[in-house]
């Protein structure tokens with residue numbers, strides 16, 4: 489077996505020089521944990537429209553190490569079942585499990601502020617690489633990790649054993665946490681959730697931290713870090729941009745078929761004050777998800793090339809259709825909720841406040857609701873009730 493010590497040291501140095509890797513213990517973990525052991529049977533490399541399968545066994549050992557230590561997300565499963573050893577040629581598919589980009593993993597672990605006696609719950613084991621980094625410091629008994637996909641969990645468990653960690657790898661739905669090993673000092677989710685499940689707060693000690701990506705769009709999602717209080721509520725902030733595959737039960741199915749049929753009957757139409765194209769930017773997209781949780785953004789065009797954009801909220805049976813109109817856009821809205829009115833007023837208030845970045849957003853989670861705010865203005869506060 490080719491030894492990867494120099495690749496591990498090189499990756500640690502790269503992450504440290506980027507300012508992501510700061511703690512000496514985490515540097516020790518990155519230098520010690522062999523990422524290639526977590527990539528069996530192989531990975532899918534992104535080729536734009538298709539994914540090229542590359543297996544450990546079928547690849548030159550030096551080339552395999554180069555892939556394993558690229559500071560990139562390495563996709564290990566497509567469409568909830570396909571692994572690289574089962575594909576002979578490039579395939580199309582949607583990534584459903586991966587070893588996340590080490591910059592993101594290390595940045596998130598740093599944000600946990602771990603001390604050696606902490607007990608951690610990880611949601612989304614994936615390959616088990618991030619689990620191993622934490623086990624290196626905390627010990628195998630202090631890390632519990634949950635993976636929803638039994639095959640992925642079994643592979644991660646085997647890889648963790650291979651590198652010497654008989655940790656608690658649980659197969660199950662991480663949205664429910666894992667009560668039998670609670671309470672935890674830290675909860676970290678490496679899949680995105682629409683909102684932080686209250687079970688994670690309940691299973692965390694007062695003073696403990698919950699860290700996870702919130703949102704349901706492929707972009708415009710934020711890394712929430714909340715501290716649990718004595719009163720059972722948790723409060724904190726969005727500490728930066730973050731992008732992860734969605735928790736499986738919450739994955740959004742792309743809308744298909746004739747969209748014009750879904751928007752045939754509008755209740756109103758008017759010119760927009762803000763072009764809908766701003767929703768293609770990160771912070772406006774995050775605001776849109778705060779103002780209209782449940783809405784999906786869809787890009788399309790008419791057969792004559794006229795650009796179209798849509799917002800659909802299937803649960804609230806509402807839509808907004810945007811049609812390019814000269815220099816501006818017209819919005820047609822239908823259904824009980826005027827989605828664009830809500831989003832546009834958030835965008836206007838945000839622009840008036842000087843367009844602050846995502847890390848100015850604060851968050852409070854209770855059993856009853858999620859409250860997000862930027863400042864005291866009512867137009868920059870959004871309460872999502874759970875009832």
Ligand SMILES: C[S@@+](CC[C@H](N)C(=O)[O-])C[C@H]1O[C@@H](n2cnc3c(N)ncnc32)[C@H](O)[C@@H]1O
Pocket residue numbers: 584585586587588593611612613614615616617618619634635636637640660661662663678679732733734735736737
């Ligand atoms: C991006 S990968 C995890 C990356 C992993 N931590 C690593 O660095 O190797 C996300 C994982 O979350 C898992 N997942 C999705 N929904 C889940 C859920 N509800 N509970 C537990 N795991 C879930 C997926 O199956 C996938 O393996």
